[in-house]
Amino acid sequence: MxxxxxxxxxxxxxxxxxxxxxxxxxxxxxxxxxxxxxxxxxxxxxxxxxxxxxxxxxxxxxxxxxxxxxxxxxxxxxxxxxxxxxxxxxxxxxxxxxxxxxxxxxxxxxxxxxxxxxxxxxxxxxxxxxxxxxxxxxxxxxxxxxxxxxxxxxxxxxxTFQSKYMTRELLWNGFIEIIVYLLPLINYYKLKRFVRYYNPLYKRKTYTSVIQGREFTVNTKCAHCNENPILPHHMGCSHIFCYVCLKGNLAADSKYECPICEHRNPNVLCDKVNK
Ligand SMILES: [Zn+2]
Ligand SMILES: [Zn+2]
Structure with a gap:
């Protein structure tokens, strides 16, 4: 043998x-x-x-x-x-x-x-x-x-050497690598805004009544990251953001809307909150 x-x-x-x-x-x-x-x-x-x-x-x-x-x-x-x-x-x-x-x-x-x-x-x-x-x-x-x-x-x-398993493994690894690389590049807020914009059944929220109620206290949380706002800024609505959160989102999407009340005012994009 x-x-x-x-x-x-x-x-x-x-x-x-x-x-x-x-x-x-x-x-x-x-x-x-x-x-x-x-x-x-x-x-x-x-x-x-x-x-x-x-x-x-x-x-x-x-x-x-x-x-x-x-x-x-x-x-x-x-x-x-x-x-x-x-x-x-x-x-x-x-x-x-x-x-x-x-x-x-x-x-x-x-x-x-x-x-x-x-x-x-x-x-x-x-x-x-x-x-x-x-x-x-x-x-x-x-x-x-x-x-x-x-x-x-x-x-x-x-x-015996089975190349089909190897190919499958390689394909999976390649696929996962692409996903890991791509996922952080997707701007979900922008995507959500697009879906909302092209959805005829969607009713926009009215925000004019809450604009006056902006108040910065120790319990205030950033509307984007839900942490205590660092260098508090706002975009015209009653919600407060960290400077980096707001500025970063505006840089990624020029038509960024407040994630809570969907407010957007082109004249007030990133203003400092006066205590
Ligand atoms: Zn923040
Ligand atoms: Zn808001």
Whole structure:
């Protein structure tokens, strides 16, 4: 039987899933501990994270020979032995040493050394990813160190690349991006005014009787943003606006009407309120 080559995207997805699983479990622990006193959990946070990772890897790689992300995608390590599994677990828990040292002795010279080792690991990781992109095997540095290969768990059902899902996803993303960009550009007041203007059944409000009643008190709210007006201004009716609210709306729509009483007086567009 010929061996089906694992897709790079499947291997990357497995890594992504593993990260997300760990993140969501960490979040659950944080939620559970959030009502405890603040100084209680913070000092042992690296240990909690270590235990969590240890638990995840013990139940996945050590017991089943593949990570949870790989199990979800129907892949596994081909040549996993007990020794390799233990080494895999230890290598994945190495960053605990760095976090612990940073935590307990922030200015110790050990941290400097550890940081250098960490940088070397990161560079090696980068090289490994580049090699992976070229060859399509061993996306994780740990896998390359231990010589672990990934294969399909069930050769009869390999994951095939379905471009129709990809296209749909891309279309949706593009569509949402356009909406997010367009929505703030629509001037709803102007739109409302247009609808009102061309609606023969609409009866305009009479506002002449309320014009005299303009009063500025501590309880006055801006007719546009409903907050206490900053630099109170008016446009001829009894309602008061912030200067920015009124001026901004007039700049966007020269025929702007008061949103409460629909008043508009071309001679009084933006006047200061006299207390
Ligand atoms: Zn306002
Ligand atoms: Zn008004």
């Amino acid at each position: 010929t061996k089906t080559n694992l897709l790079r995207v499947t291997q990357m997805n497995a890594i992504f899933l593993d990260t997300e699983i760990e993140k969501s479990l960490r979040l659950i622990i944080q939620e559970a501990c959030k009502h405890l006193s603040p100084g209680l959990i913070a000092p042992i946070e690296p240990e909690i994270n270590l235990l969590l990772r240890f638990g995840i890897l013990k139940n996945s790689v050590l017991n089943k020979g593949s990570t949870f992300g790989q199990q979800l995608l129907n892949i596994q390590y081909e040549n996993m032995t007990c020794t390799k599994a233990i080494l895999y677990l230890l290598l994945n828990c190495l960053d605990y040493v760095k976090t612990r040292c940073e935590f307990s002795r922030p200015s110790h010279y050990m941290n400097n050394k550890l940081f250098k080792i960490y940088v070397i690991f990161k560079i090696l990781d980068f090289i490994n990813i580049s090699v992976f992109l070229k060859t399509g095997t061993k996306p994780r540095l740990t896998e390359r160190i231990l010589g672990l290969n990934q294969v399909y768990r069930d050769e009869s059902s390999p994951r």
